[in-house]
Amino acid sequence: MEYLTIQELVETAEKKKMSIGAVVLEDQAVQMEQSKEKLLSQMEENLRVMEKAVESGMDPELRSTSGLTGGDAWKMMQYAQMGGITGSFMTKAMARALAVSEYNAAMGKIVAAPTAGSCGIMPGCLVTMMEEHQIPREKIIEGMFTAAGFGIVIAKRASIAGAQGGCQAECGSAAAMTAAALTEIMGGTPKQAADACAMAIKNQLGLVCDPVAGLVEIPCIKRNVGGIMIAFSAADMALAGMESKIPVDEVIDAMKEVGDSMPCAMKETAQGGLANTPTAKQMKEQVFGKKEV
Amino acid sequence: MNVFDIIGPVMIGPSSSHTAGAVRLGRVAWQILEDRPVKAVIELSGSFAQTYKGHGTDKALIAGIMGMDSYDERIRCSLELAREQGLEYEFHEVNIPDTHPNTAHIFLYGESGKTADIQGASVGGGNILVEKINGMDVAYTGQSTTILVRHYDRPGAIAAVTNFMAYSDVNIGNFRLSRQKKGGEAIMTIEIDGAAPEGLTEQLKVLPHVISAIILKVI
Missing domain, CATH: 3.30.70.260 (ACT domain)
Incomplete structure (x- = not known):
């Protein structure tokens, strides 16, 4: 992609009176030397994989390879039928995010968005927008280009890898990309999408990557639920007219600085944080047996 | 980097380095063998040795050795498929010094007597680096x-x-x-x-x- 900052994306979209999603699609058609139709249908294929993962992950019998997780999406979906505290829209979105993440841990087929550890956030939000708000597919797919455009800038300026930037780089990036997409899907301006992205990152700044036994399960799966809550609330704030006081590109740079100064023990090495608790150590023994790492 | 590097790849979970990258390493051995594999002896080093069972790295490697792609839904049951198709396999936890934490050394035997011997690492995000093929130093990434x-x-x-x-x-x-x-x-x-x-x-x-x-x- 030729854009190195979100600011450039916003300015181009404003000048051309297009959404950021449309700007990204146009850019990619040129860069990848492919027709827009081809790219749109490839993105739709990714959406289909996401939908299938939502469905398959709802199986009450689903268990991960390690045996540590599975079945929570189904539980959450049963609860969502009753509405819950945050209403059925939000609780169903939570169930869908759990479904994709649990399916990933059970060796199911998923779309890394942007990573496998954070793969539940985008489908959790987008499938829920289609199911509960009847948003047409084409709008969702255009929104995925918005999300991807934001994601590319984040990956270039900061990181999308837990080993490099902690969980803020994985679930944080996923929530930020999705917040921007949700804003444009709901008719927000390019500037509002940028603000939504900034507000989502700010809410996950500093989140460490501390997977129990080094597996993409605990706490990753539940952090995908946190990710959708932040994506929806950041988009709602932006659509309400709230602005990020710190411009989005500076927020992304701050995320990089935070990631760089995070200790190694908190960056996917399973040496610190939740991974270092007595219970986590027991779980590790349970899965891998007793041995020195 | 393009949009499908960010929303993608489509892969079998749970981990791009421990699953998707492992399938690709297995696939390299399969490509080099140019024969139907009947026996695989796989040495795992570093993080691969410690966590392969929880991540399904063993299933991923065998799937690759059978020619599957990293998005193939049969990866989950590749060990059963291998047994059905007469592919014997062994995993050994070893320490290969001075290598990336996610390193595998794969010895493959084909039905017509051919063999393949590769050593490579899954270096993150599903990317791989094959460092040795049949004992000789190479640097193959699978990207070209x-x-x-x-x-x-x-x-x-x-x-x-x-x-x-x-x-x-x-x-x-x-x-x-x-x-x-x-x-x-x-x-x-x-x-x-x-x-x-x-x-x-x-x-x-x-x-x-x-x-x-x-x-x-x-x-």
Whole structure:
């Protein structure tokens, strides 16, 4: 992609009176030397994989390879039928995010968005927008280009890898990309999408990557639920007219600085944080047996 | 980087490095064997050795050895499939010094007696780096079409191969030579732009001093 900052994306979209999603699609058609139709249908294929993962992950019998997780999406979906505290829209979105993440841990087929550890956030939000708000597919797919455009800038300026930037780089990036997409899907301006992205990152700044036994399960799966809550609330704030006081590109740079100064023990090495608790150590023994790492 | 690097790849979970990358390492061994595999002996080092069961790295490697892609839904049951298809496998936890934490060493035996021996690492995000093929140093990433030419270390062997490729209008993006000893067996790792033209390996095989040539596709 030729854009190195979100600011450039916003300015181009404003000048051309297009959404950021449309700007990204146009850019990619040129860069990848492919027709827009081809790219749109490839993105739709990714959406289909996401939908299938939502469905398959709802199986009450689903268990991960390690045996540590599975079945929570189904539980959450049963609860969502009753509405819950945050209403059925939000609780169903939570169930869908759990479904994709649990399916990933059970060796199911998923779309890394942007990573496998954070793969539940985008489908959790987008499938829920289609199911509960009847948003047409084409709008969702255009929104995925918005999300991807934001994601590319984040990956270039900061990181999308837990080993490099902690969980803020994985679930944080996923929530930020999705917040921007949700804003444009709901008719927000390019500037509002940028603000939504900034507000989502700010809410996950500093989140460490501390997977129990080094597996993409605990706490990753539940952090995908946190990710959708932040994506929806950041988009709602932006659509309400709230602005990020710190411009989005500076927020992304701050995320990089935070990631760089995070200790190694908190960056996917399973040496610190939740991974270092007595219970986590027991779980590790349970899965891998007793041995020195 | 493009949009499908961010929303993608489509893969079998749970981990791009422990699952998707492992499938790709297995696939390299499968490509090099050029035969139906009947036995695989796999050594795992570092993080692979410690956590392979929880991540399904064993299933992923076997799936790759059977020729599956990293998005193939049969990966989950690849061990059963291997047993059904008469592919025996063994995993050993070892320590291969001075290597990336996610390193695997794969020995493959084919039904017609061919063997393949590769050592490589899953270096993150599903990307791989194969460092040794049949005991010789290479640097294969699976991102460009790569031609491996085993040959005897003799004057003119490299010129013959590269001249032939120039004549076939194939552009070389990267070239690496590794030899065990002066005058012995050597291997050229040649990355090219685009796909290899039809019949290239057959033509390379008849050049002077060439023992064998195989094309590794982008995986």
